[in-house]
Amino acid sequence: MTVRHExxxxxxxRREETIDITPRVKAAVTRAKVRDGIVAVSVAHTTAAVFxxxxxxxxxxxxxxxxxxxxxxxxxxxxNSVTLTIRNGAIELGTWQGLYFAELDGPRERTATITVxxx
Amino acid sequence: MTVRHExxxxxxxRREETIDITPRVKAAVTRAKVRDGIVAVSVAHTTAAVFxxxxxxxxxxxxxxxxxxxxxxxxxxxxNSVTLTIRNGAIELGTWQGLYFAELDGPRERTATITVxxx
Amino acid sequence: MTVRHExxxxxxxRREETIDITPRVKAAVTRAKVRDGIVAVSVAHTTAAVFxxxxxxxxxxxxxxxxxxxxxxxxxxxxNSVTLTIRNGAIELGTWQGLYFAELDGPRERTATITVxxx
Numbered sequence: 018m019t020v021r022h023e024x025x026x027x028x029x030x031r032r033e034e035t036i037d038i039t040p041r042v043k044a045a046v047t048r049a050k051v052r053d054g055i056v057a058v059s060v061a062h063t064t065a066a067v068f069x070x071x072x073x074x075x076x077x078x079x080x081x082x083x084x085x086x087x088x089x090x091x092x093x094x095x096x097n098s099v100t101l102t103i104r105n106g107a108i109e110l111g112t113w114q115g116l117y118f119a120e121l122d123g124p125r126e127r128t129a130t131i132t133v134x135x136x
Numbered sequence: 137m138t139v140r141h142e143x144x145x146x147x148x149x150r151r152e153e154t155i156d157i158t159p160r161v162k163a164a165v166t167r168a169k170v171r172d173g174i175v176a177v178s179v180a181h182t183t184a185a186v187f188x189x190x191x192x193x194x195x196x197x198x199x200x201x202x203x204x205x206x207x208x209x210x211x212x213x214x215x216n217s218v219t220l221t222i223r224n225g226a227i228e229l230g231t232w233q234g235l236y237f238a239e240l241d242g243p244r245e246r247t248a249t250i251t252v253x254x255x
Numbered sequence: 256m257t258v259r260h261e262x263x264x265x266x267x268x269r270r271e272e273t274i275d276i277t278p279r280v281k282a283a284v285t286r287a288k289v290r291d292g293i294v295a296v297s298v299a300h301t302t303a304a305v306f307x308x309x310x311x312x313x314x315x316x317x318x319x320x321x322x323x324x325x326x327x328x329x330x331x332x333x334x335n336s337v338t339l340t341i342r343n344g345a346i347e348l349g350t351w352q353g354l355y356f357a358e359l360d361g362p363r364e365r366t367a368t369i370t371v372x373x374x
Contacts (some may be wrong), residue, residue, distance in 0.1 A: 018256045019372065020291040020292050020373050020374055022291065024327050025264075037370075057293055057338045057340060057349070059338070059339060059340060060349075061347060061348060061349030061352055062351075062352075063308045063309040063349065063351045063352055076276060089308055089309055092308060093306045093308050093333060094332050095332070095335060096337075097305075097306075097307045097337070097352075098307075098337060098338050098339065099309075100338050106257055130340050130347050131270050131339040131340075132292075134292060134293060134372070134373065
């Protein structure tokens with residue numbers, strides 16, 4: 018069994034922003050050479066989050082960050098980690114799905130950790 | 137260590153609906169013959185979700201889908217994957233807990249992926 | 256590969272309350288002697304949840320439990336499990352991050368399960 022970590026840096030430019038990190042997570046999975054397993058992506062920040070959803074429509078991405086609740090609450094509701102299946106060497110994502118980093122109190126330099134575990 | 141995937145099909149019949157997939161996930165865990173580990177259940181859709189909660193009261197299940205936000209936002213808030221413990225060959229679920237598939241923009245034919253990892 | 260479970264008991268004293276379980280989860284990871292892997296923390300209750308966020312400001316912790324929605328809905332939105340990376344024998348948590356148990360319908364005696372998987 019393999020366990021492999023990578024930390025990526027995400028440079029945000031606005032107070033609230035979502036950034037597509039799908040290509041970087043896919044690349045980390047490829048480098049881990051794991052055919053079957055899972056990948057966990059997490060953020061070590063209290064005002065940032067990660068989520069899986071549509072990559073075609075920016076409005077959809079931003080809507081979750083609207084309103085007047087504080088960034089911490091948004092981070093709790095969106096969540097700070099996602100776990101996805103790796104099958105035949107690829108992340109199991111739907112046609113319209115992407116993996117997004119949500120900045121909720123930027124701009125800042127942020128990091129996300131990608132952990133791949135499997136065979 | 138074993139890594140085993142199964143994909144199940146979920147046929148939804150309404151615009152918003154929750155469907156109990158607990159028996160099917162339990163059966164997948166039994167087939168994987170894993171005594172100790174974890175099981176990750178995820179959906180590869182941007183307007184569907186999975187969650188763990190009560191299976192006794194349908195009203196509870198539907199309430200999360202009320203309101204006027206779009207299905208994408210609901211999917212982000214509810215989440216597209218859950219991770220549960222497998223202990224002594226069984227999923228660690230509370231007496232009142234079940235695993236539910238949430239349709240947020242149906243009816244459609246949907247799928248969910250079950251990945252078991254452990255010994 | 257190691258898979259190790261621990262169940263901890265959480266005694267809540269109020270109807271809505273968050274309890275810092277970070278030290279207990281860290282201790283469980285140390286006892287598991289896993290250097291690289293993941294840890295999944297989950298609750299087997301339908302009106303309790305776990306989340307990762309700030310440990311410095313109690314107001315932040317309680318805010319997510321405000322409003323008039325029922326405890327079940329809050330539990331679904333906050334989520335019943337979190338998955339974190341274990342790297343070099345330690346849980347990868349940010350400076351301001353802690354792991355919290357959220358009581359949403361207490362007071363009660365609750366449990367949480369910690370599963371460590373890795374090498």
